[in-house]
Amino acid sequence: MAEKNQIPLVSVFIMGKEYKVPSGLTLMKAMEYAGYRYTRGAGCRAGFCGxxxxxxxxxxxxxxKSALACQTTVDDGMYLVQLPFTPANKKKYDVEKLNIAHNVILKEYPEIARCISCNSCTKVCPQELKVMDYVQASLRGDIEKAAILSFDCVQCGLCAFRCPAEITQYHVGQLARRLNGKFVAPKAMHTEEAVAKLNSGITKKEISKLKVLKLAEIKDLYKKRVTE
Amino acid sequence: MEYPYYPGCTLKTTGKKDEEAALEVAKLLGFELKELPTWTCCGVVYNLTSDVMADHLSATRTLIRAQEMGRELKTNKLVTLCSMCYNVLKQVNLMYKNNPDKLNNVNLFMDTEEDYLGNIEIMHFLEVLYNDIGPEMIKAKVKTPLTNLKVDPYYGCMLLRPKTIAFDDQDAPHVMGDILSALGAKVIENPMTVECCGAHQIITNKEAVLDCVQRIVKASQSRGADVIVTPCPLCQYNLTTGQKSLFEKGKINHQTPVIYLSELLIISLSDNNQDYLKDYKFIKDKLEERGG
Structure with missing residues (x-):
């Protein structure tokens, strides 16, 4: 009976060496199952940090093919290696001092003009973003489009590894999003209003009330709280 | 009639005025330029190396986008406004038409795109105006004849060279002159009309561009042109900024305005030309001279 319930094993080749691991594991769990221990490159384990x-x-x-190791399950016969870091030059700029002239991104990252539209970046993106399209939008100063197309980027850096023009796409997209937030997108007025409200001290009265309550009273209040 | 339209990067940045005017002109003449939903840079220059695939990928991708939109609009045409884009796209297209093996190779390489079938026809806006609309039709729609205005149609090189992609006589082109005549303008003949403006040398060798601009502009000025008309954003840029430098150096004694053909068409064809006349007051003055 015990044998029957066992999860079938699949073969994966981690950096060329074969390991038998239970099917259904993520690539990250499979590596740990095989004996690897993460000191770097594990990140959030939830598909957000890249x-x-x-x-x-x-x-x-x-x-x-490409994947985030924490988000993809093993396939039989998979040959894999994890690339936890991308060497890439990141420009230092003060977004307050930039503008939205059509060549603003080109000035910070002139190598975007080297794009030959091979689409390798789009093909490799584990987030399935249209990377080439946002590089091209950046090239012609369409900051809003570049920001929207790159919005779900997790900065994993695979695009920069694949690019024959040696562009660091994920940094380009980040600049586009910063410029978009600063100069193009409408201001988030509700945030400003909420901050002003807090600064005006509307919470003070309630907090000072809580401060003098006994533990049992606080517990009681917690039980009766209204949630959304 | 709707045409798939490829703007190119320049038309979205330094050449924005040309695009705005051309889209409006199209409407006035009863057709529409529909921008491809996604497009990439054309590649900037046509790589003459005989065995290079990578440098043609940009243009190829655009040809595939045109093929997709063309199915929807039931046309195999793709219209450009920029002479440089016209040149690159048309040369790449022609290379595939003449080399089916190269077309096959690129289709195998671009394995996430549909195959390019090689059937797209690249047309410059000027070609649409001349071949599909025609000077007679344009003449019939003129609201403000450009009488008294001496115009110098300047072609530059990208529309006419190499011969395989030229849509007009390489040495004595007449298409733009015919359209300007239809608007009532007085067209002058400048022997420098097909000379290069210096093109991308502006980035690395400005002096070479100034040499070119000086020869072109002097020939134009000595024939009394009020305005130089061009369909090319790079020519417009080089001739305008080049004249400014030449004037500051004392090499020319006045600067001739350089405007897009599309802008002159708006002035002549549209009831709504006030903004353009405000920008180009010299044209307004010339047109008023006519009244006496």
Missing amino acids: ACATIYRLKDDYRL
């Missing part, structure tokens, strides 16, 4: 960029190939398929 620290666990991984490239792999499947048997008999020429395509190089």
Whole structure:
């Protein structure tokens, strides 16, 4: 009976060495199952931080595939390696001193003019973003489009590894989003209003009331709280 | 009639005025330029290396976008406003038409796109005006004849060279002159009309551009042109900024305005030309001279 309930094992090749791991594990869990211990490159384990960029190939398929190790499950015959860091020059700029002239991104990252539209960046993006399109939008000063298209970027850096023009796309997209937030998108008035409200001291009265309550009274209040 | 339209980067930045005017002109003449939903840079220059695929990918992707939109609009045409984009797209397209093996290779390489079938026809806006609309039709729609205005149609090189992509006589082009005549303008003949403006040398060798601009502008001025008309954003830029430098250096004694053909068309064809006449007061003055 015990054997029957066992999860079937699949073969994965981590940096060329074969390991048998239970199917259904994420690439990250599979690496840990195989004995690897993460000191860097584990990140949030929830698909948000981009620290666990991984490239792999499947048997008999020429395509190089990509994934976030924490978000993708193992396939039988997978050859993989994790690339936890991308060496990339990041420009230092003060967004307050920039503007939205059509060549503002081009000035910070002139290498975007080297784009040959090969689309390798789009193909490799584990977030399935239209990376080439946002680089092209940046090239022609369409900051809003570049910001919207790159919005879900987790900065894993795989695009920069694949680019034959040596562009660091994820930094370009980040600049576009900063410029968009600063100069293009409408101001988030509700945030300003909320901050002003807090500064005016509307919470003071309630907090000073809480401060003098006994523990049992606080517990009681907590139980009776109204939630959304 | 709706045409798939490829703007190119310049038309969205330094050449914005040309795009605004051209889209309006199209409406006035009864057709529409529909921008491709996504597009990339054209590639800037056509790479003459005989065996290079990578440098043609940009243009190829645009040809595929045109093929997709063309199915919807039931046309195989793709219109450009920029002469440089026209040149690159048309040369790449022609290269595929003449080399089916290269077309096959690029289709195999671009494995996430639909195959390009090689059937797109690249047209410059000027070509649409001349071949699909025609000077007669344009003449019939003139609201403000450009009488008294001496115009110098300047072609530059990207529309006419190499011969394989030229849509007009390479040495004595007449298409733009015919359209300007239809607007009632007096067209002058400048022997420098097909000379290069210096093109991208502006980035690395400004002096070379100034040499070109000086020869073109002097020939134009000695023939009494009030305005130089061009369909190309790069020519417009080089001739305008080049004249400014030449004037400051004392090499020319006045600067001739350089405007887009599309802008002159608006002035002549639209009831709503006041903004343009405000920007180009010399044209307004010339047109008023006519009244005496």
